[in-house]
Amino acid sequence: MADSAQAQELVYLVTGGCGFLGEHVVRMLLQQEPRLRELRIFDLHLGPWLEELKTGPVQVTAIQGDVTQAHEVAAAVAGAHVVIHTAGLVDVFGRASPETIHAVNVQGTKNVIEACVQTGTQFLVYTSSMEVVGPNIKGHPFYRGNEDTPYEAVHRHPYPRSKALAEQLVLEANGRKVRGGLPLVTCALRPTGIYGEGHQIMRDLYQQGLRLGGRLFRAIPASVEHGRVYVGNVAWMHVLVARELQERAALMGGQVYFCYDKSPYKSYEDFNMEFLGPCGLRLVGTRPLLPYWLLMLLAFLNALLQWLLRPLLLYAPLLNPYTLAMANTTFTVSTDKAQRHFGYEPLFSWEESRTRTVRWMQTMDSSAQ
Ligand SMILES: NC(=O)c1ccc[n+]([C@@H]2O[C@H](COP(=O)([O-])OP(=O)(O)OC[C@H]3O[C@@H](n4cnc5c(N)ncnc54)[C@H](O)[C@@H]3O)[C@@H](O)[C@H]2O)c1
Numbered sequence: 001m002a003d004s005a006q007a008q009e010l011v012y013l014v015t016g017g018c019g020f021l022g023e024h025v026v027r028m029l030l031q032q033e034p035r036l037r038e039l040r041i042f043d044l045h046l047g048p049w050l051e052e053l054k055t056g057p058v059q060v061t062a063i064q065g066d067v068t069q070a071h072e073v074a075a076a077v078a079g080a081h082v083v084i085h086t087a088g089l090v091d092v093f094g095r096a097s098p099e100t101i102h103a104v105n106v107q108g109t110k111n112v113i114e115a116c117v118q119t120g121t122q123f124l125v126y127t128s129s130m131e132v133v134g135p136n137i138k139g140h141p142f143y144r145g146n147e148d149t150p151y152e153a154v155h156r157h158p159y160p161r162s163k164a165l166a167e168q169l170v171l172e173a174n175g176r177k178v179r180g181g182l183p184l185v186t187c188a189l190r191p192t193g194i195y196g197e198g199h200q201i202m203r204d205l206y207q208q209g210l211r212l213g214g215r216l217f218r219a220i221p222a223s224v225e226h227g228r229v230y231v232g233n234v235a236w237m238h239v240l241v242a243r244e245l246q247e248r249a250a251l252m253g254g255q256v257y258f259c260y261d262k263s264p265y266k267s268y269e270d271f272n273m274e275f276l277g278p279c280g281l282r283l284v285g286t287r288p289l290l291p292y293w294l295l296m297l298l299a300f301l302n303a304l305l306q307w308l309l310r311p312l313l314l315y316a317p318l319l320n321p322y323t324l325a326m327a328n329t330t331f332t333v334s335t336d337k338a339q340r341h342f343g344y345e346p347l348f349s350w351e352e353s354r355t356r357t358v359r360w361m362q363t364m365d366s367s368a369q
């Protein structure tokens with residue numbers, strides 16, 4: 001918890017504070033931001049774990065609300081010094097309509113920006129995504145690129161399109177005058193695939209492996225690198241960016257930063273095995289067991305089934321043409337921009353990130369038995 005010897009004067013708002021990343025950001029702020037007086041957590045669904053935070057020295061205010069409702073956002077933002085906007089609809093499986101994804105991710109972000117301007121909040125950190133850049137629909141590799149690496153970003157899928165539009169809005173808002181006349185200072189963080197305690201897809205893969213008798217079958221060549229970053233380090237980057245934005249507005253305002261740490265470069269499946277392996281699962285095959293064309297056919301069949309079944313039920317498996325293209329396209333980052341601009345170093349080593357994730361999965365495992 002915050003060191004009470006330092007002046008506790010700041011009010012922070014975390015939108016999406018009860019999500020996978022949001023919860024880590026909330027806990028990290030309470031541990032690492034000594035100037036915090038009040039922490040507001042805004043989410044569509046509030047988690048019961050918030051109750052335990054209310055007994056500490058920082059005032060924790062839980063606000064149930066919807067980012068698509070401008071008045072609810074404005075009421076939550078009023079009086080906050082910093083907004084960390086992580087709320088978003090993360091959907092690459094066709095669970096939500098493109099309109100809903102746009103409403104939450106784009107209109108929701110517009111509402112957050114306008115609320116900052118109207119109420120006089122000066123600092124806004126936006127959780128963007130690697131998908132703002134790629135992989136693109138042409139399957140071009142992005143091999144250990146940085147924030148300045150040229151890449152043909154082409155977005156057809158509603159989720160990356162919405163993240164790209166929202167990021168653009170946030171960056172364009174940098175420098176706008178907020179109530180009281182001071183300039184709004186914004187920046188965007190672009191995590192690659194986040195992993196760690198609370199990661200739903202890891203949970204799903206684990207359950208799938210158990211159903212298949214402790215095995216998963218390789219579908220993606222081991223040579224396709226996929227960028228991953230530990231949730232604790234992503235949360236730490238948010239805390240640090242929010243703090244340093246107040247000191248280095250001229251340098252950091254309007255900038256984008258990839259989220260990175262020392263997690264190894266591996267394929268999506270080999271990386272997951274770092275956690276699923278110690279939980280007793282095995283990845284079968286050194287090469288993909290099915291040819292790519294057959295996987296693609298299955299992915300299209302899944303998409304067709306989803307469409308046909310839509311009036312009756314929601315069919316949203318992991319494999320669809322978009323997720324297959326993502327998993328099958330190299331996309332990794334190698335950058336030190338966050339270190340150069342605001343002194344970021346990962347808080348958790350790769351070994352610690354792995355141990356924490358495995359420990360979480362094993363707890364999940366024993367509580368399921
Ligand atoms: N998970 C990843 O690998 C990853 C990678 C890059 C970027 N991101 C971004 O990080 C952010 C958090 O993602 P996550 O993985 O924690 O997802 P998540 O679904 O676990 O968390 C999102 C949170 O936003 C809340 N939310 C959704 N719609 C809302 C609305 N209308 N009003 C208020 N709250 C709403 C949800 O209730 C949830 O608590 C998102 O913006 C996402 O685009 C995630």
Ligand SMILES: C[C@@H](CO)CCC[C@@H](C)[C@H]1CC[C@H]2[C@@H]3[C@H](O)C=C4C[C@@H](O)CC[C@]4(C)[C@H]3CC[C@]12C
Pocket residue numbers: 090092128129130131192193194201219220268269318319322323324326327
């Ligand atoms: C073909 C399957 C055989 O095992 C594997 C399918 C894996 C896919 C479900 C995931 C592969 C890449 C993932 C995405 C990536 O890590 C980055 C993301 C960015 C972020 O903003 C949201 C989550 C995600 C889209 C993530 C989703 C799951 C994958 C597509």
